[in-house]
Amino acid sequence: METMETHAFDVLVLGSGGAGLRAAVEAASEGGVSVAIVGKSLLGKAHTVMAEGGAAASIGNVDAPDSWQTHFYDTMKSGHYINNYRTVEVFAKEAPARVLELEQWGAVFDRTPEGRIMQRAFGGHSFRRLAHIGDRTGMELLRTLQYKAISMDIKVFQEVTITRLLMDGSRVAGAMGYYRADGHFILLKAKAIVLATGGWGKVYKVTSNSWESTGDGAAMAYRIGADLKDMEMVQFHPTGMVWPPGVAGLLVTEGVRGEGGLLYNSEKERFMKRYDPERQELSTRDVVARSIFKEVQAGRGTPHGGAWLDISHKKADFIKQKLPGMYEQILTLGDIDITKQPFEVAPTCHYQMGGVQAHAETCATTVPGLFAAGEVACGLHGANRLGGNSLADILVFGRRAGIAARDYATSLKKAPEIDDTQVEAEVARILEPFNRPDGENPYAIHQELQEAMSTHAAIVRSEDDLKVGLNKILSLKERAKRMGIKGGRVYNPGWHAVFDVENMLLLSELIVRGALERKESRGGHWRSDYPDELPEMGKWNFVHQYSEDGDRITRVPVPEMPPELAEICARPVAPGREKVAGSSQVPPRKE
Numbered sequence: 001m002e003t004m005e006t007h008a009f010d011v012l013v014l015g016s017g018g019a020g021l022r023a024a025v026e027a028a029s030e031g032g033v034s035v036a037i038v039g040k041s042l043l044g045k046a047h048t049v050m051a052e053g054g055a056a057a058s059i060g061n062v063d064a065p066d067s068w069q070t071h072f073y074d075t076m077k078s079g080h081y082i083n084n085y086r087t088v089e090v091f092a093k094e095a096p097a098r099v100l101e102l103e104q105w106g107a108v109f110d111r112t113p114e115g116r117i118m119q120r121a122f123g124g125h126s127f128r129r130l131a132h133i134g135d136r137t138g139m140e141l142l143r144t145l146q147y148k149a150i151s152m153d154i155k156v157f158q159e160v161t162i163t164r165l166l167m168d169g170s171r172v173a174g175a176m177g178y179y180r181a182d183g184h185f186i187l188l189k190a191k192a193i194v195l196a197t198g199g200w201g202k203v204y205k206v207t208s209n210s211w212e213s214t215g216d217g218a219a220m221a222y223r224i225g226a227d228l229k230d231m232e233m234v235q236f237h238p239t240g241m242v243w244p245p246g247v248a249g250l251l252v253t254e255g256v257r258g259e260g261g262l263l264y265n266s267e268k269e270r271f272m273k274r275y276d277p278e279r280q281e282l283s284t285r286d287v288v289a290r291s292i293f294k295e296v297q298a299g300r301g302t303p304h305g306g307a308w309l310d311i312s313h314k315k316a317d318f319i320k321q322k323l324p325g326m327y328e329q330i331l332t333l334g335d336i337d338i339t340k341q342p343f344e345v346a347p348t349c350h351y352q353m354g355g356v357q358a359h360a361e362t363c364a365t366t367v368p369g370l371f372a373a374g375e376v377a378c379g380l381h382g383a384n385r386l387g388g389n390s391l392a393d394i395l396v397f398g399r400r401a402g403i404a405a406r407d408y409a410t411s412l413k414k415a416p417e418i419d420d421t422q423v424e425a426e427v428a429r430i431l432e433p434f435n436r437p438d439g440e441n442p443y444a445i446h447q448e449l450q451e452a453m454s455t456h457a458a459i460v461r462s463e464d465d466l467k468v469g470l471n472k473i474l475s476l477k478e479r480a481k482r483m484g485i486k487g488g489r490v491y492n493p494g495w496h497a498v499f500d501v502e503n504m505l506l507l508s509e510l511i512v513r514g515a516l517e518r519k520e521s522r523g524g525h526w527r528s529d530y531p532d533e534l535p536e537m538g539k540w541n542f543v544h545q546y547s548e549d550g551d552r553i554t555r556v557p558v559p560e561m562p563p564e565l566a567e568i569c570a571r572p573v574a575p576g577r578e579k580v581a582g583s584s585q586v587p588p589r590k591e
């Protein structure tokens, strides 16, 4: 048997992005509970670091009439009402406290002239709501949480890939994986596990997501019996870079439109006025992404198949101060000075609304001892996520998952046990690709998967196309059983790719199966053969369960809102907006 580095903790947090760090900080906050956090990359480098525009919270520093009710209204509306209302309620009520707390912990937010946290406009938000740090909000959020975490008694494992969740009967008991640098194995026993492993944008060819976003956590949870929900709901952000090809898909933050950027087609028309006359460029992402797609299809696209985004009518100093990262990124990578000229943008895969079903208050999954928070979890965003709601999500539910995991761990009279056979089986599985040095190349399979998903299950979908896509995925899954690796375990990225690809194949299959099942268009899910949103379909969430015979999809009723929340959603305009209807000017907060 291989040498196995082994540790035991009360709470094990998988993922060192914003959700994972926030969970670990909370789990460790009262002392007496041992906590560890594991990440595939270095601490401070997780995908969250890329977040740009801000965290949404109804603090009302800039627009006084904002309230949790308005944030609730906007989030439900943007999610096309298949969100879990209770998750949204908890979120909208708690987001302000989480942002203010981050400020107390040292996050250096942009400021209003009065010295309060500055908030900016973003698509689909009724008020200027995004607390931000220029266009580097994720980096500052992560820095703040990281400093908090390292000042506490939290053990950190960096550059470790977890490949399997281990069980004691039906409850979770630990996780196994290996160090990416030298391939030595690690076994982490735990009473409770928080899954905070992020999304799986890497299943698509054009994506804003980091290399880590291969869906490992969701796939591992599914394999041990956790329910996954609404997997067909994938967000395509309208403004990814288009040119040069090497950086295609890299995100251009919605902050550019939030700060006044305008979209034009090749005929110099501000086409968003036709698709959403009221909100125009600040419409929700699903609407803007589809509108760009339609303009390109109608022959009004830019030379490289997108739309023009222009903020050059604003003063150069303003742009450089508000959007320093964007200014630099587009200048360096695209050789374009955005203070002087427009640039091309097109939709890019950005976020997964679907994921591991998590309880609205505790983040508990359907597997005892396993909690899920952040992008890996499902419930908050429904059919379309509002910009800024993810950074707030990871703070609110990261904290809640930390509390619930701590409580669960301390309630156990006896630690769960892991039998050796599970560990031995996983060691054998992880090493198996080395037995096939001439086997299938994982990179080639990944590339073919991305082609299949981008061609058959991306921004626009149809039954015929999805079926072709599904067949391709199933045949890739067969080939993937023969994936092989040359060389040894030290610094072998091809070996890492094997596990990434297995996870992405599984999640791609679930996306396509869910997309076939949802015979309507709703939010991020646009079916050309069912172009309308159907009230009947809006009553259901689709839950995926693992079975020996393959994926089993069950329709589960969307939870019904209590009358006081239903009343908020039934309003013709968002709460607070009626006072300023027809005006983009909102009165500033009174002293």
Ligand code: FAD
Residues within 6 Å of the ligand: 014, 015, 016, 017, 018, 019, 020, 038, 039, 040, 041, 046, 047, 048, 049, 050, 051, 052, 053, 054, 055, 056, 137, 138, 160, 161, 162, 163, 177, 196, 197, 198, 199, 208, 209, 210, 212, 216, 217, 251, 350, 351, 373, 374, 375, 376, 387, 388, 389, 390, 391, 392, 394
């Ligand atoms: P992540 O930050 O993705 O962290 C996942 C963690 O899990 C990582 O540490 C990773 O290493 C680890 N992990 C994964 N698999 C394994 C494994 N097998 N073993 C061990 N560790 C593993 N949202 C907003 O609200 N506002 C914004 O302005 C905004 N801007 C964005 C800009 C860009 C370019 C992108 C890509 C996203 C943006 N988002 C924004 C979305 C937001 O950043 C993410 O949804 C959010 O950061 C996800 O956080 P998380 O903690 O759930 O996961």
